[in-house]
Amino acid sequence: MDILLLKRIETNAIMAAVATALLINDKDNKKRPRSCWVNPFLKERSKKGRFSTHFENLKQSPSTFFENFHMSFALFQELCSKMEPSLAPKVFSRPDSIRPHEKLALVLEYLASGDNQSHIASSYRISKQRIGPIIESVCVELCKQLKHExxxxxxxxxxxxxxxxxxxxxxxxxxxxxxxxxxxxxxxxxxxxxxxxxxxxxxxxxxxxxxxxxxxxxxxxxxxxxxxxxxxxxxxxxxxxxxxxxxxxxxxxxxxxxxxxxxxxxxxxxxxxxxxxxxxxxxxxxxxxxxxxxxxxxxxxxxxxxxxxxxxxxxxxxxxxxxxxxxxxxxxxxxxxxxxxxxxxxxxxxxxxxxxxxxxxxxxxxxxxxxxxxxxxxxxxxxxxxxxxxxxx
Known part of the structure; x- marks a missing residue:
């Protein structure tokens, strides 16, 4: 009986030590500060993103613009004007939020090229978790706006x-x-x-x-x-x-x-x-x-x-x-x-x-x-x- 009692006490002591270690580790993790709230790579979307650099250059070359988006810039603007009210944020958002014409551009390029979504996301400097919902919402809105076709x-x-x-x-x-x-x-x-x-x-x-x-x-x-x-x-x-x-x-x-x-x-x-x-x-x-x-x-x-x-x-x-x-x-x-x-x-x-x-x-x-x-x-x-x-x- 004494041996069983000693084993039970030893087991309880081990469990208590493990619980204490986990609690200390959890407190350390909570105290640990974030390295950054937004990825520095994504912060530079407005300066180095594909829309701000490549897209602006494409507007100067109609043939190259058509090769990338398979429509003319005039058609792109017409389509963007139809979809902008529904793609715009419903409430006030951050100043670096993704604008409607950027959403439409990246989705058209994805549909035209069939490229990997992660590659399109990195080109436009958008998080990989965000591009999937953007593609779905823009495609649904395209179906609504072009249903008369x-x-x-x-x-x-x-x-x-x-x-x-x-x-x-x-x-x-x-x-x-x-x-x-x-x-x-x-x-x-x-x-x-x-x-x-x-x-x-x-x-x-x-x-x-x-x-x-x-x-x-x-x-x-x-x-x-x-x-x-x-x-x-x-x-x-x-x-x-x-x-x-x-x-x-x-x-x-x-x-x-x-x-x-x-x-x-x-x-x-x-x-x-x-x-x-x-x-x-x-x-x-x-x-x-x-x-x-x-x-x-x-x-x-x-x-x-x-x-x-x-x-x-x-x-x-x-x-x-x-x-x-x-x-x-x-x-x-x-x-x-x-x-x-x-x-x-x-x-x-x-x-x-x-x-x-x-x-x-x-x-x-x-x-x-x-x-x-x-x-x-x-x-x-x-x-x-x-x-x-x-x-x-």
């Missing part, structure tokens, strides 16, 4: 788009081209296989529709990388509305004395329906079917080219995004709206060229088999006849 679908908008497709790409009754694109991301923690794509990375899927001038008219970023294009299409609002024929398309238009509906063009991954036109896929195609596939391919490739221009100009979409998926969605949406905005305001500087190719082949008609499930094939066959006819060429 992707207006809601109306009959007038569809008819205008169909007219552009017929005049530029010689494809009738087409209101847009639809396709999906994978944007590589860093997989979030405990996400499992949700974001795994068939390309061996983790991604989000953009389901988008483009008009004949490479502008996006619809955007959905809700699908994960594990889903195919057809799954992403059938689960998005547009896909459900098209498959159920609930979208308010324009009235059918006569072609070669046949009433044909308006539709979207797509590749083999999408289902053939009344509102989705896809190419013939059999091995032994006739000459007319080959001409139809060629003409449809030219019309469909506008969405691929739109994605290509988007990835070229706004590399935050092209490179692996290290942000959380929710923030990544805001970044992608902001990039697509900026793409439409700059393309509408400065198409020549944005370096987009349109090519018009014409074909001229004889016509031939194919009879319709009177069954409801064959109607999409009937529409496709009549479009094939039209593009092979004298009027269609």
């Amino acid at each position: 992707m207006p809601a679908w109306t009959k007038e908008l569809m008819l205008k788009s169909a007219e552009d497709f017929e005049n530029i790409w010689c494809f009738p009754n087409c209101v847009g081209a639809i396709d999906g694109k994978h944007v590589s991301i860093k997989a979030p923690a405990r996400s499992g296989c949700e974001f795994n794509s068939n390309k061996g990375n983790h991604s989000l899927v953009i389901m988008a529709v483009s008009d004949a001038k490479y502008r996006f008219t619809y955007l959905d970023i809700e699908a994960y990388g594990s889903e195919s294009d057809i799954n992403a299409f059938t689960h998005c609002k547009l896909g459900k509305a098209i498959l159920l024929d609930q979208l308010n398309f324009p009235d059918d238009k006569p072609r070669n004395e046949v009433m044909l509906p308006y539709y979207l063009v797509a590749d083999d991954a999408f289902p053939l329906s009344k509102r989705i036109m896809k190419p013939y896929t059999s091995k032994n195609l006739t000459r007319k079917e080959l001409v139809f596939n060629n003409r449809l391919g030219r019309a469909r490739r506008v969405v691929d080219r739109a994605f290509g221009i988007l990835s070229l100009k706004w590399k935050a979409v092209h490179r692996t995004n290290l942000c959380h998926p929710d923030r990544t969605k805001n970044i992608i949406t902001a990039c697509c709206l900026l793409h439409n905005y700059v393309l509408r305001r400065s198409p020549m500087e944005y370096e987009v060229s349109q090519h018009k190719v014409l074909d001229s082949l004889p016509e031939e008609f194919i009879q319709f088999r009177d069954r409801v499930q064959d109607y999409p094939k009937y529409v496709r066959d009549n479009v094939k006849d039209f593009v092979n006819s004298f009027e269609g060429t």
